[in-house]
Amino acid sequence: MATIRDIAKKANVAVSTVSYVLNNRKKVKPETKERIMQVIEELNYQPRSVARSLKTKKTLTIGIMLPDICNLFFTETTRGIEDVANKYGYNVILCNTDKDSKKEKEYLNTLYSKDIDGIIFIGTCRNHHIIKNKQDTPIVFINSKVGDNICSVLVDDIKGGYTATKYLLERRKSEVTLLTGPLSRSSFFERMTGYLNALKSEGIEYNELLVHQCDVSFQGGYDIIRTIYDEGSGIKSIFAASDVIALGAVRALIEKGVRVPEDVSVVGYDDISIAGMFIPSLTTIHQPKYWMGEKAAELLIKRIEDRSLKSEHIVLEPKLIVREST
Known part of the structure; x- marks a missing residue:
């Protein structure tokens, strides 16, 4: 050797x-x-990684925790993280939690047992007590803010939710149905806050019957639309707080004989790569996913190299991308 x-x-x-x-x-x-x-x-x-880690007190390894690798938002963001990590000589351990708290806990314990140098969470964390007890390990959150002392890379989700809803209200002059992921997640809660702000700006009273929480997946969007129509309700326009929800919703609408956008306009959120390839192509709120991954990795590595640095919170501006679905 x-x-x-x-x-x-x-x-x-x-x-x-x-x-x-x-x-x-x-x-x-x-x-x-x-x-x-x-x-x-x-x-x-x-x-010889063991010898090197003893000398430098680093393993040159970072963990990525994400809830669903099938969601292209997470996939594209992960690529940005990985490219920066490789550039600086760090290896990456990818942990797909399937939104399962127990699975996430097992992954966290495994990462900490390997003396991981740092962790990036894409989305939220379901085991805050574990990372709270490991404050010496740098952590960065993407798309979620959990405190002033932990770095985060975010998009202004309140503004994004407002922009999407305002656009639909101005275009359709009618009620907007909101399809959202769990409101316990800060990103979805803030997108709904933007939705409410847009209603208020147009003098429209909030109707809780127009807000539906569902699984953040194609199937989640598909199922919730089927349920709404099976219950005899109608829809005039939709703001889906995730592209994968929006795409599932569009599929269900078409199967119900509803034309998009002639009968129902649909706006998504994230601007994943398939959004522009879908038929009809999806109007959506753009998030710079790859760049968010790059910036999160840079923040993490800076803190691994210098633990005295203060936490940073980067907030990006959302952008409306208009396509065929409206």
Whole structure:
């Protein structure tokens, strides 16, 4: 098995220079770094992670906790995290919790047992007591804010919910049905707050019968629309607080013989990649998913490298993308 000394000898550099490159500790001339990296690849060098972690007190590993890998919002965000992590020499452990508190707890315990350097939550956390007891491990939340002392990357969901609802009210001049995920999650609660603010701005009284919570999935949106129509209710326009809910809703509407957008206009939230490919293509609130993942990873790695840094909260502006569904 190749050693650092073998690399240094073949690259004709000092052992310390190889160490600087491997640990990203000091700047090394680009041509020297490139030569060392080429030798590392030729010799198939595998660093002894245990020894390295004892020396640096880091495992160069971060965990990603997400509730549903099938949701393209999480997939696209994860890609941004992974690309930044790899750039800085960190490995990623992906934990798909299936929105299950017990499964999330098991994953957290596993990550902490491996002396993980940091964790990124995409969405919420169902085991706050565990991360509260591990405050020495840096954490960043995407799409959720859990406190001033934990970093977060967010979109202004109140404004996003307001923009979507206001657009539908101005276009249809009629009631707007809200399909939302669990309101216990801050992102969905804030999108509903925006919905309520838009109703108020138009002088429309809130009707709780127009608000429906469902599973955040294609099936969740599909099932809730089937239920609404089976109960004999009608719909004039829909603001779905997640694209996957919106796409399921559109499918159910079409199966019921309802034309989109002629009979019912639909606006989603997230702007996942398939939203523009769907027929009809989905009008939605855009979130820069990949960029959110990149920024979260950068925040986390900064705090892994320097634990004295204060927490940051990045809030991005939502953007309405108009397509065929309205």
